[in-house]
Amino acid sequence: MDGSELHVPSLWVWEILNVVGVTIRRRRITGDRGREFLTLLAKLNVKIDRPPQVTDFPRLHALANSHELTAYDVAYLDLAKRLSLPSRRPTPTSEKRPWPKASLCCDHTGNGNSHG
Numbered sequence: 001m002d003g004s005e006l007h008v009p010s011l012w013v014w015e016i017l018n019v020v021g022v023t024i025r026r027r028r029i030t031g032d033r034g035r036e037f038l039t040l041l042a043k044l045n046v047k048i049d050r051p052p053q054v055t056d057f058p059r060l061h062a063l064a065n066s067h068e069l070t071a072y073d074v075a076y077l078d079l080a081k082r083l084s085l086p087s088r089r090p091t092p093t094s095e096k097r098p099w100p101k102a103s104l105c106c107d108h109t110g111n112g113n114s115h116g
Contacts, residue, residue, distance in 0.1 A: 006044055007083055009075035010051040016041065049079050 020034045064074040
């Protein structure tokens with residue numbers, strides 16, 4: 001991902017920390033391994049979007065309703081729409097859909113390559 005920027009919604013920070021914490025508590029990885037992963041992740045060129053403002057609520061609610069998405073999913077879709085990123089999938093994720101949230105995280109080079 002040299003030179004690429006990985007744009008993520010502010011929610012992503014909490015999702016990553018939650019996944020690492022739960023994985024450690026369930027003894028699927030050690031605390032040292034979790035810290036190692038977070039250290040490696042911190043070396044990526046991640047651009048964390050600003051949190052939504054209260055004035056964004058009506059627009060975000062309408063976006064969620066129009067695509068039948070959860071609020072979490074709308075965080076990813078809204079960011080992609082605001083950055084005018086090409087989307088190969090209609091939504092980032094949903095209980096009804098088989099792809100993970102991370103599939104919508106894209107580099108911002110304009111080529112739509114979501115995996116580096």
